[in-house]
Amino acid sequence: xxxxxxxxxxxDETGAAIYDSEEGILSNALFSQVDLHxxxxxxxxxxxxxxxxxxxxxxxxxxxxxxxxxLDNIGTIAAVNRPGLPGSLLVGxxxxxxxxxxxxxxxxxxxxxxxxxxxxxLEHDVPFPYLCLTASGGHTAIYIVYDFGKYKRIAExxxxxxxxxxxxxxxxxxxxYPGGPEIEKLATSADYQDFFNYPRSKSKKSxxxxxxxxxxxxxxxxxxxxxxxxxxKKFLKKxxxxxxxxxxxxxxxxISDIFIEKLKEAYKKYPDAKxxxxxxxxxxxxxxxxxxxxxxxxxxxxFFYPSPHYCTDNAAMAAFVANYKAQQNKFDxxxxxxxx
Ligand code: KG4
Ligand code: ZN
Numbered sequence: 001x002x003x004x005x006x007x008x009x010x011x012d013e014t015g016a017a018i019y020d021s022e023e024g025i026l027s028n029a030l031f032s033q034v035d036l037h038x039x040x041x042x043x044x045x046x047x048x049x050x051x052x053x054x055x056x057x058x059x060x061x062x063x064x065x066x067x068x069x070x071l072d073n074i075g076t077i078a079a080v081n082r083p084g085l086p087g088s089l090l091v092g093x094x095x096x097x098x099x100x101x102x103x104x105x106x107x108x109x110x111x112x113x114x115x116x117x118x119x120x121x122l123e124h125d126v127p128f129p130y131l132c133l134t135a136s137g138g139h140t141a142i143y144i145v146y147d148f149g150k151y152k153r154i155a156e157x158x159x160x161x162x163x164x165x166x167x168x169x170x171x172x173x174x175x176x177y178p179g180g181p182e183i184e185k186l187a188t189s190a191d192y193q194d195f196f197n198y199p200r201s202k203s204k205k206s207x208x209x210x211x212x213x214x215x216x217x218x219x220x221x222x223x224x225x226x227x228x229x230x231x232x233k234k235f236l237k238k239x240x241x242x243x244x245x246x247x248x249x250x251x252x253x254x255i256s257d258i259f260i261e262k263l264k265e266a267y268k269k270y271p272d273a274k275x276x277x278x279x280x281x282x283x284x285x286x287x288x289x290x291x292x293x294x295x296x297x298x299x300x301x302x303f304f305y306p307s308p309h310y311c312t313d314n315a316a317m318a319a320f321v322a323n324y325k326a327q328q329n330k331f332d333x334x335x336x337x338x339x340x
Contacts, residue, residue, distance in 0.1 A: 003069060004076045004326065005099075006319035007060065009092030010084025010112045011138065012036075012043045014055040015315030018067035018074075019323050025122055027066030028309070028316040031055045034178065041177050042167065043137075049087030056095050063315070071103050076331070078322030080315075081109035082339035083138075089338040097334055106331045110318045117143055117151055118324075119317035120277045124304045127274040131266050133259060133292070136280035136313075137163035137178070140209050142266045144273065148324040154269065155207040155262055162255055163282050165211035169218050169251050172228070173244050174235050184285050186241075186248035192287050194253035195246040196221055204261050207269075214254060218247065256288045260295055267299065275302035283311040 002022065008015035012033040018026040033051050037043050064070060079096035081089055093109070100107040116139075117132050132143040132151070140162045142155035160168070163180055170179020175186075199217050201210070222228035227237045237243045267273060276296050278289060283305050296303040310317060325331075 003067075003074050004078055004319050004322045005060065005063065005071075005074045006078040006110065006315045006322050007056070007092040007096050008080045008112070008115075008313060008315040008318050009052045009056065009088050010080045011088060011313060012048050013313040014052050014059045015313065015318075016056075016060045016063035017315035017319040018063050018069060019316070019319035021323055021327070025316050025319065026069075027063045028314055029059045029062035029066060030309075030314055031059055038177050041171050043085070045085045045087055048085055049091055052088055052091040056091060060095070071099070074103075074105060076106045076108060076322060076326050078108040078110050078318060078325075080112045080115065080318050081336060082111050084112055084338075084340065086338060086340045089340065093336065093338055097336065101334055106326070107334060107336060108322045108325050108330065109332050109336045110321050110325075112313075112318070113139060113141075114149070114151075115317040115321050116279045117145060118148065118320055119279050119306045119310045120304045122310050122316055122320055123306060126277055126304050127302065129270070129273055130275040130277055131263065131270060131273045132277045132279060133263060134280045135162040135259070135278070135282035137161060137167060139280065140211070142207070142262060144266075144270050149321075149328065154266055155209060157209040157211060159210055159212035160215065162209070162211055162259075163280070165215050165255060166251070166282070168215045169247070172215075172219060172222065172235060173247050174238050175244070175248075178281075180282060180285065183248040183252060184287065186245045187252040187287060190245035190249035192249055192252065194250050196250040198250055198254040200254060200257050201261050205265060207262060207265050209258065209262060211255075211258075214251075214258075218251060222247070252285070252287055256291045259288060260291055263292065263295055267301075273301065275304060278303075278305040279311060281312045284308045
């Protein structure tokens with residue numbers, strides 16, 4: 001009974017995964033709500049929690065079937081219980097608690113960010129200590145990671161997350177949600193050139209990220225170029241694809257430069273780091289990955305990033321964390337609650 005069922009419902013993905021302490025990940029089922037939220041240009045919390053409720057049973061069954069097992073083979077049930085959208089977290093946690101109570105299983109609450117931090121281990125053995133750059137729609141931070149479950153946040157964002165900057169600028173120039181992949185597509189076809197030189201960090205030496213200023217800078221630059229009507233909040237170059245490509249490519253350059261600036265500072269503070277990992281939805285971005293790869297090569301650091309399906313939200317990464325917590329005997333009680 002060394003198998004774990006992990007459930008992820010922190011935002012807009014319903015995920016369930018089965019992990020075996022000897023064989024590793026056995027299944028990883030996911031329902032993405034992206035199409036439900038697209039027309040609103042972002043995640044609508046009420047829609048998200050209702051959809052989790054609708055899908056959770058199916059997704060858990062799917063994960064069990066894919067792993068060729070039943071609940072009888074499961075020893076521990078884990079659920080992401082922090083941080084995230086309250087209504088969404090509650091669906092996953094209550095489902096897990098109900099299963100644990102009626103089937104007499106152990107339960108573990110998982111930190112979504114810890115799951116991202118260790119997601120690289122699903123495919124690679126990363127040497128400790130290492131620096132982990134986490135960039136998603138809700139979070140942007142750098143951690144120094146000493147061991148499983150032992151890590152310290154050394155840089156964080158003062159305002160928006162990097163993924164949020166991609167999503168908000170994409171919305172400004174009439175690209176669909178989520179903006180990151182759309183921006184990457186356009187930037188690729190503009191050969192990743194930097195046309196508009198948007199501002200980077202105000203203080204290169206600081207370990208604080210800030211992306212809301214970048215979004216505002218893009219907005220005012222669009223207005224200055226006659227591409228945006230500030231009064232009516234309207235983008236005026238809807239059909240001008242070459243212009244949109246320039247904005248996308250310039251934004252991508254600014255964000256990747258900001259990441260490199262902060263990684264440089266982090267490495268100065270933690271020169272014992274042996275590797276860098278790049279995780280979270282934004283780590284799907286090939287251009288940013290190539291920039292970090294160059295940064296690491298220059299410093300003889302190893303570089304790791306998960307496959308795209310382990311970068312964006314998934315239950316497999318939560319299952320991995322649950323496995324080492326179970327081995328450390330770190331179980332929770334059934335009165336476990338969400339933390340947002
Ligand atoms: O980790 P994730 O799936 O969910 C959160 O925990 O937020 O990350 C979603 C974020 C979105 O902001 C999305 O625009 C961004 O990741 N993203 C990307 C790319 N693919 C997804 N950003 C830049 N380039 C990409 N290729
Ligand atoms: Zn996430």
